[in-house]
Amino acid sequence: MIARWVAASLFFALLVVAWQLVVEAHIWSPVLLPSPLSVLEYLRSAVEDGTLREATVVTVRRLLIGYGLGILVGLPLGLLTASSRWCQDTIGILALGLQTLPSVCWVPLALLWFGQTESAMLFVVVMGTLWSLIIATDNGVRTIPPIYARAARSMGSTGLHTWTHVILPAALPFLLSGMKQGWAFAWRSLMAAEIFVTILTGFGLGHLLHYGRELNAMDQVIGVMLVVVIIGLAVDAMLFAPIERFLHRRWGTERP
Amino acid sequence: METDKVASTHSAAPKLILEQVSKWFKTSSLRVHALDDVTLRIAEGEFVCLVGPSGCGKSTLLNIIAGLDRPDQGLVQADGQTITGPGPHRLVMFQEAALFPWLTVLGNVLFGLKLRNGLTAAEQRETTEYYLELVGLKRFMHSNVHELSGGMKQRVALARALAPNPSMLLMDEPFGALDALTREQLYGDIQRIWSQHRKTIIFVTHNVREAVCLGDRVILFSPNPGRIREEFAIPLPRLRDINSVDLARYAAEITRVLKGYVPHEVAE
Numbered sequence: 001m002i003a004r005w006v007a008a009s010l011f012f013a014l015l016v017v018a019w020q021l022v023v024e025a026h027i028w029s030p031v032l033l034p035s036p037l038s039v040l041e042y043l044r045s046a047v048e049d050g051t052l053r054e055a056t057v058v059t060v061r062r063l064l065i066g067y068g069l070g071i072l073v074g075l076p077l078g079l080l081t082a083s084s085r086w087c088q089d090t091i092g093i094l095a096l097g098l099q100t101l102p103s104v105c106w107v108p109l110a111l112l113w114f115g116q117t118e119s120a121m122l123f124v125v126v127m128g129t130l131w132s133l134i135i136a137t138d139n140g141v142r143t144i145p146p147i148y149a150r151a152a153r154s155m156g157s158t159g160l161h162t163w164t165h166v167i168l169p170a171a172l173p174f175l176l177s178g179m180k181q182g183w184a185f186a187w188r189s190l191m192a193a194e195i196f197v198t199i200l201t202g203f204g205l206g207h208l209l210h211y212g213r214e215l216n217a218m219d220q221v222i223g224v225m226l227v228v229v230i231i232g233l234a235v236d237a238m239l240f241a242p243i244e245r246f247l248h249r250r251w252g253t254e255r256p
Numbered sequence: 257m258e259t260d261k262v263a264s265t266h267s268a269a270p271k272l273i274l275e276q277v278s279k280w281f282k283t284s285s286l287r288v289h290a291l292d293d294v295t296l297r298i299a300e301g302e303f304v305c306l307v308g309p310s311g312c313g314k315s316t317l318l319n320i321i322a323g324l325d326r327p328d329q330g331l332v333q334a335d336g337q338t339i340t341g342p343g344p345h346r347l348v349m350f351q352e353a354a355l356f357p358w359l360t361v362l363g364n365v366l367f368g369l370k371l372r373n374g375l376t377a378a379e380q381r382e383t384t385e386y387y388l389e390l391v392g393l394k395r396f397m398h399s400n401v402h403e404l405s406g407g408m409k410q411r412v413a414l415a416r417a418l419a420p421n422p423s424m425l426l427m428d429e430p431f432g433a434l435d436a437l438t439r440e441q442l443y444g445d446i447q448r449i450w451s452q453h454r455k456t457i458i459f460v461t462h463n464v465r466e467a468v469c470l471g472d473r474v475i476l477f478s479p480n481p482g483r484i485r486e487e488f489a490i491p492l493p494r495l496r497d498i499n500s501v502d503l504a505r506y507a508a509e510i511t512r513v514l515k516g517y518v519p520h521e522v523a524e
Contacts, residue, residue: 151354154322154342155368155420165367169358251357252402 034219039226042219051208056227058202059194062118066125067186071179074130078137078178079163088138095134103128103189107196118201124193128185136178140171173251176243183240187232205231269336271424271456272298272321277330279316289481290316291327296475296484300423301454305471307464307510309518313482314460318426321458322348334424344372347422351429353409355401361388361412362397368420387415390449407438411445418449424456431466440498443469447495464514465507469498474510478517485517 016036022028023035030038046052081092106127114120144167152166168175194206205224212220248254279291291313298304306314319325320332323342332339334346347368355364365384369375375383388394391411396404404412410430417425431439447470450457461467467474474488488510492502 145354147350147352147354148356150324151348151350151356152367154324154346154348155416156342156344156371157367161371166356170356172358250359250400250402252400 031216032218034222038219039223042217042223043226046208046220046223052224052227055203055205055208055224056231059190059204059206060231062121062202062204063125063186063190066122066190067129067183069122070126070129070182070186071133073126074133074182075137075175077130078134079141079167081134082138082141091134092138095131095138098127099131099135101131103185104192106189107193110193111197116197116199118199120197121190121193121199121204124189125186128187128189129182132185133178133182136174136181137171140174140178141167143174144170172243173247173253176240176247180240183235191228270297271300271302271335272296272458273331273333274317274321275331277317277320277327277332279313279320279325279328281316291320292481292483294330294482294484298456298458301456303450303457303459303470303472305459305461305467305474306477307461307467307474307514308477308482309462309479309514311482312477312479314477315428316482318348318428318458318460321424322346322426324348344420345422346424346426347417347420349410349413349417349425349427349430351432353401353406353413355409355412355416357401359401360397361393361399361401361404364401364412365416365419368416372420383419384415387419388412390418391415391445405438406434407442410434410442414446414449418453418455422455424458427457427459429461430459432461432463439466443498444495446470451494464511465498465503468492468503468506468510469496476510476514476517478514486513 019036023030023033027033043052077087077091077095080087081095082088103124106124110120110123110127114123148166148170149162152162157166190204191206191209194204195210196206198207198210205228209221209224209228212218212224274294274296277291277294278289281288281290294313294317306317308314316325320327321334321339323339323346334343339346356367359367362384365388366380369380369383385394385397388397391414393408393411393415396408396412401409401412413430431442434442443466446457449455457470459467459470464474468490471490474490475484476486476488477483478485488506490506492500492506496503
């Protein structure tokens with residue numbers, strides 16, 4: 001465990017050193033490639049004056065609300081498409097089609113429909129989450145060995161009880177991968193939307209990135225990129241990793 | 257309707273009545289006649305084995321008795337009531353353990369109990385522990401399903417089926433996937449549990465020796481369409497050992513009869 005920590009720290013330390021060496025070689029102008037220290041300096045000042053915290057709160061709130069909505073709608077729809085042929089032929093096909101659409105493509109439409117508002121951002125995030133979650137839920141429910149439902153039925157489980165106590169938990173591995181994919185899509189589409197347009201109701205991380213470019217402040221651009229990466233890692237560690245650990249332990253799918 | 261032999265052996269009201277049960281399955285290309293005119297009576301507390309080659313409809317019949325499938329024709333009654341769906345008094349044990357991997361051993365056994373009304377959480381827990389003790393797995397109460405061996409999984413499945421205290425246990429080749437040694441242990445266990453708890457057990461298998469080892473009666477099925485061909489009473493004393501010579505004699509006789517009903521490529 002400690003050895004793994006050491007190896008990881010060493011690797012990232014080496015990356016930073018390599019970065020510094022490239023900066024010192026003066027191949028590119030420091031405007032284009034700032035040093036690690038100047039990025040750190042930007043981050044420190046942005047934390048101090050509160051811009052970074054504010055932008056992070058705005059972005060993460062959009063993401064969580066949109067993602068939550070996407071799951072809230074996508075999960076039941078996925079169950080529907082898996083259990084009714086009629087829903088499969090309608091909603092199922094719609095989801096399959098729209099899932100192939102990169103969620104950034106929703107941005108122009110969202111702006112036309114909702115204007116430069118919070119709703120436009122939420123719409124983009126929901127569209128990014130929804131379809132892949134429907135597909136994953138549908139897929140998960142269909143792959144459940146029928147013997148689980150039969151066993152449950154023979155023990156007297158019916159209707160809603162079967163859905164909540166058998167079908168959903170049995171499909172959990174698929175649901176999780178659908179949720180992860182939905183998360184990735186939502187995160188990407190929100191960043192794209194925020195870089196594209198200024199939303200009057202809140203100044204997110206994407207905007208910080210955008211203005212960093214406008215001002216030729218590459219330390220800001222790289223600094224914000226780092227924050228975006230860290231948020232991604234943090235969500236993985238807090239939201240998905242615990243569920244994954246549970247799945248591996250229960251299902252016995254852990255690598256030795 | 258019923259043969260003299262069956263009538264004289266079981267004079268009390270039967271636990272289970274099957275009368276002229278027929279069932280067809282439709283696949284995309286053909287219509288399979290799974291069961292043809294099956295008539296059978298099973299007494300309370302009897303251990304009956306249904307034997308036959310694959311495709312003889314014995315599992316279909318079990319599913320019909322469980323209420324998981326409906327017959328196309330005929331009458332199926334348990335305790336004088338027509339079976340219309342799964343019931344709390346008839347529980348099934350499947351070939352694969354069909355345990356739920358998202359629950360622990362404890363959770364699996366509790367699953368059926370929680371669907372019973374009128375038991376407090378403490379009573380449910382107590383019952384679960386009792387049955388896990390009975391199958392010798394109380395120590396593994398908090399284990400995950402994947403940590404158990406095949407035999408242990410089937411033991412948990414047995415505890416899960418027994419815990420809601422059904423009067424009838426329907427077993428669909430439950431030991432088919434296990435190695436010989438584990439199976440022998442389970443033959444002992446199931447006979448011991450049966451004689452202590454006096455369930456009516458209907459046990460489906462294609463293994464004649466297994467059927468003779470466990471059953472009071474062995475009902476022989478033949479395929480295409482699935483029919484009852486003959487039945488054999490097995491008056492051997494309990495607990496029976498699958499390796500005993502007496503048992504082998506019965507098994508040999510039944511196997512000989514079975515081969516007469518089966519096309520050669522099916523009978524090996």
